[in-house]
Amino acid sequence: MRMSELRQNLATKEWVIVASERAKRPHEFVVTERKTCGEGPVWDASCPFCPGNEEADLEVLRTPNSGQWQVRIVGNRYPALTAGGDLERQYAGLIRRISGFGYHEIIVEAPEHNTCAALQHPTDVARVFRTFIERAWMVQRDPRIEYILFFKNHGPQAGASLIHPHAQMMALPMVPMDVRVRADGARNHFDEVGTCVFCEILQQELEAQTRIIAETDHFVAFAPYASVSPFHIWVMPRTHLASFFHIPADEVEDLGRIMHTVLRKLYVGLRNPDYNYVIRTAPVRDLGAPYLHWYITVVPRVSLAAGFELGSGIFINASLPEECAEFLRQVDVSQNGFFA
Amino acid sequence: MRMSELRQNLATKEWVIVASERAKRPHEFVVTERKTCGEGPVWDASCPFCPGNEEADLEVLRTPNSGQWQVRIVGNRYPALTAGGDLERQYAGLIRRISGFGYHEIIVEAPEHNTCAALQHPTDVARVFRTFIERAWMVQRDPRIEYILFFKNHGPQAGASLIHPHAQMMALPMVPMDVRVRADGARNHFDEVGTCVFCEILQQELEAQTRIIAETDHFVAFAPYASVSPFHIWVMPRTHLASFFHIPADEVEDLGRIMHTVLRKLYVGLRNPDYNYVIRTAPVRDLGAPYLHWYITVVPRVSLAAGFELGSGIFINASLPEECAEFLRQVDVSQNGFFA
Numbered sequence: 001m002r003m004s005e006l007r008q009n010l011a012t013k014e015w016v017i018v019a020s021e022r023a024k025r026p027h028e029f030v031v032t033e034r035k036t037c038g039e040g041p042v043w044d045a046s047c048p049f050c051p052g053n054e055e056a057d058l059e060v061l062r063t064p065n066s067g068q069w070q071v072r073i074v075g076n077r078y079p080a081l082t083a084g085g086d087l088e089r090q091y092a093g094l095i096r097r098i099s100g101f102g103y104h105e106i107i108v109e110a111p112e113h114n115t116c117a118a119l120q121h122p123t124d125v126a127r128v129f130r131t132f133i134e135r136a137w138m139v140q141r142d143p144r145i146e147y148i149l150f151f152k153n154h155g156p157q158a159g160a161s162l163i164h165p166h167a168q169m170m171a172l173p174m175v176p177m178d179v180r181v182r183a184d185g186a187r188n189h190f191d192e193v194g195t196c197v198f199c200e201i202l203q204q205e206l207e208a209q210t211r212i213i214a215e216t217d218h219f220v221a222f223a224p225y226a227s228v229s230p231f232h233i234w235v236m237p238r239t240h241l242a243s244f245f246h247i248p249a250d251e252v253e254d255l256g257r258i259m260h261t262v263l264r265k266l267y268v269g270l271r272n273p274d275y276n277y278v279i280r281t282a283p284v285r286d287l288g289a290p291y292l293h294w295y296i297t298v299v300p301r302v303s304l305a306a307g308f309e310l311g312s313g314i315f316i317n318a319s320l321p322e323e324c325a326e327f328l329r330q331v332d333v334s335q336n337g338f339f340a
Numbered sequence: 341m342r343m344s345e346l347r348q349n350l351a352t353k354e355w356v357i358v359a360s361e362r363a364k365r366p367h368e369f370v371v372t373e374r375k376t377c378g379e380g381p382v383w384d385a386s387c388p389f390c391p392g393n394e395e396a397d398l399e400v401l402r403t404p405n406s407g408q409w410q411v412r413i414v415g416n417r418y419p420a421l422t423a424g425g426d427l428e429r430q431y432a433g434l435i436r437r438i439s440g441f442g443y444h445e446i447i448v449e450a451p452e453h454n455t456c457a458a459l460q461h462p463t464d465v466a467r468v469f470r471t472f473i474e475r476a477w478m479v480q481r482d483p484r485i486e487y488i489l490f491f492k493n494h495g496p497q498a499g500a501s502l503i504h505p506h507a508q509m510m511a512l513p514m515v516p517m518d519v520r521v522r523a524d525g526a527r528n529h530f531d532e533v534g535t536c537v538f539c540e541i542l543q544q545e546l547e548a549q550t551r552i553i554a555e556t557d558h559f560v561a562f563a564p565y566a567s568v569s570p571f572h573i574w575v576m577p578r579t580h581l582a583s584f585f586h587i588p589a590d591e592v593e594d595l596g597r598i599m600h601t602v603l604r605k606l607y608v609g610l611r612n613p614d615y616n617y618v619i620r621t622a623p624v625r626d627l628g629a630p631y632l633h634w635y636i637t638v639v640p641r642v643s644l645a646a647g648f649e650l651g652s653g654i655f656i657n658a659s660l661p662e663e664c665a666e667f668l669r670q671v672d673v674s675q676n677g678f679f680a
């Protein structure tokens with residue numbers, strides 16, 4: 001019987017309850033209903049993202065420009081926000097609203113209908129991130145945009161309604177409260193201690209080694225000390241940098257490498273679990289250079305947030321981050337037979 | 341085609357994107373796979389909460405004390421937090437932890453295995469809330485407890501693993517960050533404006549009437565202006581009061597009445613959707629009397645939070661709160677044939 005503990009994330013100040021009596025071992029989170037991305041047809045006549053079915057009117061950019069595209073960005077057919085119309089703000093008592101101005105776009109990650117990052121080559125994964133950055137530089141020229149969020153929903157439990165591999169971009173006319181609260185926390189830390197709290201965390205994780213999952217020249221992937229759920233992963237650049245969109249061009253190839261490794265370890269080790277990933281980066285007009293540090297957070301959907309999380313903002317994690325990291329370290333991603 | 345809009349909750353400062361082009365009408369959220377609570381046996385030999393199967397060692401209190409109990413509180417067999425052991429805090433660099441001290445208890449809401457609040461008499465529902473309060477007064481005598489959270493997970497998608505109707509209590513050795521952020525916001529509002537922000541919201545909702553769902557002598561149920569999801573409901577006392585645990589005894593009966601109405605409207609109107617409810621109340625040692633105002637938030641599980649919500653803290657609500665409120669106002673809860 002393991003006593004549970006409450007852990008706090010030094011950067012986000014979020015608490016999590018970990019490893020209670022209900023704690024599970026990492027292998028208990030392996031998806032039992034086997035499903036691979038590689039199964040099914042490589043092309044689907046009814047898929048709007050498959051080559052030949054492109055909705056030309058929605059296209060924003062494609063790469064490469066000639067020959068078969070490898071990555072393509074299109075406007076969302078059912079956008080949550082749209083760039084048409086004016087940006088209007090109305091504040092009157094209870095009523096506080098902004099017109100639904102913004103950009104909501106889909107990044108089609110590959111021409112193949114049945115692939116995913118874990119099955120692609122690291123170079124293909126890097127191309128997706130490079131395309132994110134290219135699009136972000138275009139979008140942030142719009143002076144009304146204050147925050148750009150790239151994220152991915154992989155699998156139905158993570159909110160994906162289409163199989164064809166795709167990520168999304170939402171460009172917002174304001175900085176989300178969550179982003180602001182975290183930035184304020186990081187600035188307070190810098191004011192008190194004189195260092196970037198994320199650099200500090202990364203340094204301590206590298207010294208401890210117990211939660212490290214993978215390393216490359218420029219990036220480190222680790223299970224956060226206060227992981228909010230089993231197999232929660234942070235992928236962080238070793239060098240201090242506030243904005244994902246300012247990443248040096250030669251490091252993007254390496255980002256593709258570590259993300260490929262991380263997502264392939266999840267795919268092989270847990271048998272293709274549903275997951276979300278989100279790129280946490282600085283607001284476009286408030287780079288907060290010395291105290292913000294961009295990173296990617298990956299959250300597999302292997303547990304369910306319920307009333308307690310809703311009421312407290314505290315997550316219950318029925319696993320130990322140290323055990324999850326060890327489990328993932330030992331997953332061999334060089335093998336070809338994934339579910340062997 | 342409706343243009344979407346961003347709405348901010350005046351009290352919580354949370355933003356939500358509502359009613360985009362993907363907007364749905366209220367009836368589209370009706371649960372199609374019909375399932376009633378009333379089906380199935382009234383007693384289950386394998387249910388630990390059914391009369392005759394009581395785990396006596398875990399019992400904390402029962403009411404009434406003699407004869408057949410109607411509500412019973414038991415320790416959780418697999419608690420996330422336990423009251424045994426010392427409350428220890430360790431802060432060293434990245435490491436910030438508190439031992440898993442606290443109380444995690446189950447409130448069995450009825451002896452019947454196959455009932456739920458929507459099928460009970462309002463008096464039964466009131467008895468559950470009265471038992472919450474009775475237990476809270478016992479638990480808060482423990483000086484190590486700073487926050488007491490009562491919540492309910494109804495149905496598997498809301499996190500309930502057992503059918504027998506039950507709620508939960510978590511008593512925590514610290515004030516959750518979310519609670520503190522909201523309290524700070526409410527205090528700032530009081531400092532600026534001189535009024536309780538929740539009283540202000542309630543007043544404006546009563547004037548507007550468009551989002552009101554039900555009213556009783558002491559309570560008002562309404563769809564918040566910035567509802568985070570379809571059929572999101574706040575049930576709020578008309579009279580300013582910071583702490584749920586200080587509610588006058590004669591008002592608890594009325595609370596049972598309005599909660600019965602609200603949950604029955606969901607049950608009848610949406611055909612028994614899964615939902616969570618949470619009682620948001622002041623910290624036990626920081627009642628913040630003039631600026632905090634307790635209420636119950638009810639969130640039906642009819643949509644899915646995904647990468648965007650994870651990355652921004654902003655919810656996308658594919659419905660209009662005004663339409664959801666109107667839909668629920670028109671649900672007749674006096675009828676007996678629920679799914680007629």
